[in-house]
Amino acid sequence: MNRQAYDILQCLYQEPFISQRLLAETSGHSLGTVNKCIKELIESGYIDDSVSMTQKAYLEFAQKAPRRAVILAAGFGMRMVPINTEMPKGLIEVNGEPLIERVIRQLHEVDINEIYVVVGFMKEKYEYLIDEFGVELIVNPEYATRNNLYSISLARNYLENAYVIPCDIWCDQNPFNKHELYSWYMVSDLVDNDSSIRVNRKMELVTVPDNSAGNAMIGICYLTKSDAAIVKKNVENLSKDHRYNESFWEEALYNKDRMIVSARVLHSSDVVEINTYEQLREIDSDANQLKTDAINVICNALHTVPNKITDITVLKKGMTNRSFLFTCNSEKYIMRIPGEGTDKLINRQQEAAVYSAIADKNICDDIAYIDPESGYKITKFINDARVCDPFDHDDVAKCMKKLRAFHELCLTVDHEFDIFGQLEFYESLWKGEPSIYKDYKKTKENVLSLKSYIDRHASKKVLTHIDAVPDNFLFCEKEGKEDIRLIDWEYAGMQDPHVDIAMFCIYALYNREQIDDLISAYFTEGCDDIIRIKIYCYIAVCGLLWSNWCEYKRNLGVDFGEYSLRQYRYAKEFYRIVCEELDSLNK
Known part of the structure; x- marks a missing residue:
């Protein structure tokens, strides 16, 4: 059965048949497509001559119904600087609700209670979800050196009839259903220069050439039993190859130049992937996590206000620190935030004394601020x-x-x-x-x-x-x-x-x-x-x-x-x- 026929069958499951025209409106397919699909569904025994579902159709729904979910929450969320220095991205709040809690509640609304959360960075912060929501945590010990392809490999035995969900997604409406008839991967109608895929006329997800734009990749995916078996095998093979240590799990969805799953397209206003501080500020300007120590330090040091701090971009993670680039009053700066365990490694008072000794010697970068206690440092960005x-x-x-x-x-x-x-x-x-x-x-x-x-x-x-x-x-x-x-x-x-x-x-x-x-x-x-x-x-x-x-x-x-x-x-x-x-x- 093709995707269009499944869409028609899904509509018939939700509402009894009235007319083909109404079916076309609810399914989003043309009247001609609806007419053709009804004939195919009758011939294959999924509906009868009165366009009512048969036992075979109900069995199809039962076999492909969602049973579980895997939420990926192990990564640093490096682009979320400076928030990620204090909180893992899955616990960022929008309108007072942590992102991961919203996803779990939406899953519960469609009776999905078997939920696995793959954790790594600040894993302890997620521990409360076990008692509050009954989830199971899967610990990824290699979150610092491997991308979420490895995370999905740890959950590969739970992909059958399962949703795979990134933890940094906020959906206005519940994106999950009690019934799914085919595998899909969610994208939005937003054009994204960083995307590697686009939706073609057959609702397939095909790769785009380098330097070309595609559909913004949301990352939520549903896998039926048959497709889950293929993905599991791909994941097992790819995760053994160190060349894929930095790869996203979506690599396991590809067969040559296209994904093995169909596209599910949402309007860009209905779903948001929150990757950066500024995206969070745009969706919820009162979010608690916007009030980070780093932002407060910048405001005090540069005599500014939070909304004047823009273009926040993570820099390559250093061996000792995390740093990010930002713009304030048309001037670019770099803020250094000490990394894990650096309080034991480096004496910040001594560091401040060194900067005092080399001041005005034209040796180092221009220091706008340094805190001998916390180790926070702001320097002017050197162009080119x-x-x-x-x-x-x-x-x-x-x-x-x-x-x-x-x-x-x-x-x-x-x-x-x-x-x-x-x-x-x-x-x-x-x-x-x-x-x-x-x-x-x-x-x-x-x-x-x-x-x-x-x-x-x-x-x-x-x-x-x-x-x-x-x-x-x-x-x-x-x-x-x-x-x-x-x-x-x-x-x-x-x-x-x-x-x-x-x-x-x-x-x-x-x-x-x-x-x-x-x-x-x-x-x-x-x-x-x-x-x-x-x-x-x-x-x-x-x-x-x-x-x-x-x-x-x-x-x-x-x-x-x-x-x-x-x-x-x-x-x-x-x-x-x-x-x-x-x-x-x-x-």
């Missing part, structure tokens, strides 16, 4: 800036020249970045848990043995950036000339400035040849073997330092993949290289 390309020789040479000029200012602050002390500190944050590396104890012992060489040959301590990595060198233009700014001074303190060289190398994941090239770019006059070996020592020590840091962050649910593994490798490999170099010098 780009980061250093660590594999571009000219970029690297310019950055090393800038870095050395900073070191030669010999600035001072009252605190030190103690590399060996921090190494022990990060390990202490594991709270007694052993390292994930089998040979950690021996590796640490080897690295600590390098301290005596470092102490003998350490340079005079000056204010050192510590995190002078390629991503923190910004190339921009000032007064018509190229300028380089060094940003993100969270870890800065008094230290041997050559530590910054080591940090650049290990973040860029350089091999030994590239490391030697970088050292030459910093020491244009040449670098003697004693200093070079000391930098190798720093590479080993700092590799273990950031490996320990990564292990702590991993315990918080944040995994840095290859970066973490490579840092540990630096600790082992450069300990060996130092030993070989020292043996060679002593011969």
